[in-house]
Amino acid sequence: MLDLLNVLPECLGGKGWLSQADAAPYQRDWLDRFGVAPLGVARPADTQEVATVVKACRKAGVRIVPQGGNTSLCGGAVAQEPNSVILSLSRMNHIAPPDAASGSVLVEAGVVLSALHAALEAHGLIFPMHLGAEGSARIGGLIGTNAGGSQAFRYGLMQDLVLGLEVVLPDGQIWNGLRAVQKDNAGYQLRKLFAGSEGTLGVITRVVLQLYPAPRSRVTALLALPNHEAAIEFGTLVRQEAAEFLSALEFFSDLGVSLALKHIEGLAFPLGNRDDAYVLIELTAGSALVPLDDILASLLEQGMAEGLVSDGALAMSEAQRAHFWRLREEQPEGQRLExxxxxxxxxxxxxxxxxxxxxxxxxxxxxxxxxxxxxxxxxxxxxxxxxxxxxxxxxxxxxxxxxxxxxxxxxxxxxxxxxxxxxxxxxxxxxxxxxxxxxxxxxxxxxxxxAIDPAGVMNPGVVVAALRKE
Structure with a gap:
């Protein structure tokens, strides 16, 4: 054990190793329900350093807990026992220039989702994953939990947006599967095996992600509805009539609105009337010629005529659109603060x-x-x-x-x-x-x-019960 605590600081340097005394920011989960003090936090700068950490920990019999942005709501990215090292990917945050012709980009696993969104703006491309924690969630962690977000029904989960992976395996070997193609059926789909594995099968280090052209037109509406049954019926209508233009269809309740307005500074209710349920709709198109405003206005008119919608508003500016989305995305924080x-x-x-x-x-x-x-x-x-x-x-x-x-x-x-x-x-x-x-x-x-982690060193107790040694 003492050898490990000497080896890792020497291999990783001052920025790459945090002792137990400095590990507090990495120690507890977002809900403050899980986490004990680890031996320390390894912050490798590249894949080779990740492999070095994994090999050293395995040799010493120390557990490894991969950690991205530590936004897990199930305690999957913090240590369960003191004989553990948290392996943070926070320093591995490089974004390569995107390949517009192929619609892909190579990124390191520590890239924050919102940083990727910002980096792609100038290239007219998007990575279609949006969620409330995108300002802190990192790509590796999103793959580890197979995150979905608000556009999953249109573009798929993370496993559908990953073209290739590089992973450090539990024995320290590096699997390079960084192939930037959708069709790669030369055996088992290993890239999908690691999606949803939550760091129990290896450490994701680099990723090739699928990109899409940025939409050239967008329209957003916030609607109030009398109940969730009406929301389902209206949502079915929207999916039938808006079809390929529908990019988001979110719902929330009046209690969630009340808690968000109570606890989140700067929020205001944008409709004239409150009701039991709310739906946030967004349509996008790759052409500015598509009459999205007319499509959504027609749906809103039909919903009101059929008694499914009691009130609603179309976003007339980007600031108003952002406010609609903030009302939805602050639901978890409003409830947490309650x-x-x-x-x-x-x-x-x-x-x-x-x-x-x-x-x-x-x-x-x-x-x-x-x-x-x-x-x-x-x-x-x-x-x-x-x-x-x-x-x-x-x-x-x-x-x-x-x-x-x-x-x-x-x-x-x-x-x-x-x-x-x-x-x-x-x-x-x-x-x-x-x-x-x-x-x-x-x-x-x-x-x-x-089969992949016979020694049980990778994030034990997560996804499956900790393996017992015979």
């Missing part, structure tokens, strides 16, 4: 969102009476962030939370959905997954972990 909460990352077939919300309410009231339910998320792909806050002035009974989470997970599964949509399993949902997925499915996952 106090104790329970997060559930649910996915059901889109047409069953309202049914899940309706069926979930009595479950919550039975197990945690008075808890306030705040559902929001991605209407087009069925992803519900089904979050609960304590009753006003009250608390959430910690001993009842596992039963509630289990009940909601069972409800999602029974509806043909999933209890883990885009946040991953991390540490918090491993036991839930072991109980909710078939033995065959979990055995396959453990077999993959055992």
């Amino acid at each position: 106090g104790p909460q329970i997060k559930n990352d649910i996915c059901v077939p889109p047409g069953r969102i309202a049914a899940f919300i309706a069926a979930g309410a009595p479950l919550c009231d039975e197990i945690l009476p008075g808890a306030r339910v705040n559902p929001f998320g991605h209407l087009a792909d069925g992803n519900i962030h089904y979050n609960l806050s304590a009753p006003e002035g009250g608390t959430l009974a910690a001993e009842k939370i596992p039963a509630l989470v289990q009940a909601l997970a069972t409800l999602a599964t029974d509806m043909g959905g999933s209890f883990a949509a885009e946040h991953g399993l991390g540490r918090s949902k491993v036991a839930l997954a072991d109980g909710a997925r078939s033995p065959t499915e979990r055995t396959l996952m453990r077999a993959l972990k055992q």
Whole structure:
């Protein structure tokens, strides 16, 4: 152990190694539920240094916890035991010039998502991944959790946007799969194997990402609706009529609006009337000749005529569009600042969102009476962030939370959905997954972990239960 604590500072230098005393900013998860003090934080500057760290830790029998922006909501990027080194990719943030002809770009895994967006603007290209944490989430972590975001229904999850990967494996070998093509079927799809693996199979170091031309026209609307059933019906209409122009279809509730307005500075409610549900719609096109304003205005008029929409507004400026989006994206922060909460990352077939919300309410009231339910998320792909806050002035009974989470997970599964949509399993949902997925499915996952990381050094206890040594 002492050898490792001498070797890593020597190999990585002053910027590349943080001792335990300086590890506090990397130690706890975003919700402050998980994390113990590690031996230190390794901050390698390139792939070779990552390999050096992995080899040294494996030799010393020390666990490795890869960490991107540490925005995990399931505790998957912090140490579970003191005999661990956090491997932060924060210094590996280079973005190569994009290849416009091929529609791709090579980036290091530590690149912050918003920095990638900014770097692509001058080239007329976009990377179509947007989420509330894009100012801190890093590319490697987004791949590790197979993140989705607000445009997943149109462009896919991270696994669909990754063309090639470079990964340092648990024994320190480097797999170079940086091929910038969509069609590469020379064997198992390894690049997709690492998407969603949450650092349990290796350390993603460099990535080739799929890019798209930036839209030349855009129109955005915020709508109020009487209930979630109306939101589903109107959302179905939008998908039928707007089709290939639809790039975002988000929903949230009035409780979420109230908490955001209460706690987030600079937010204001932009509509004349409040209602039970809200939908944020965005249409984009590659041609300025497409009459997006007419399409959306027609949909809004039809929605009001059919009693599905009670109020709405079209964004008349980029500042107003940004404010609409901020009202949606500040939902998690508004609820966090309200106090104790329970997060559930649910996915059901889109047409069953309202049914899940309706069926979930009595479950919550039975197990945690008075808890306030705040559902929001991605209407087009069925992803519900089904979050609960304590009753006003009250608390959430910690001993009842596992039963509630289990009940909601069972409800999602029974509806043909999933209890883990885009946040991953991390540490918090491993036991839930072991109980909710078939033995065959979990055995396959453990077999993959055992085959690639037989020593169990990579992020133990995440995704699958920690491997036991015979």
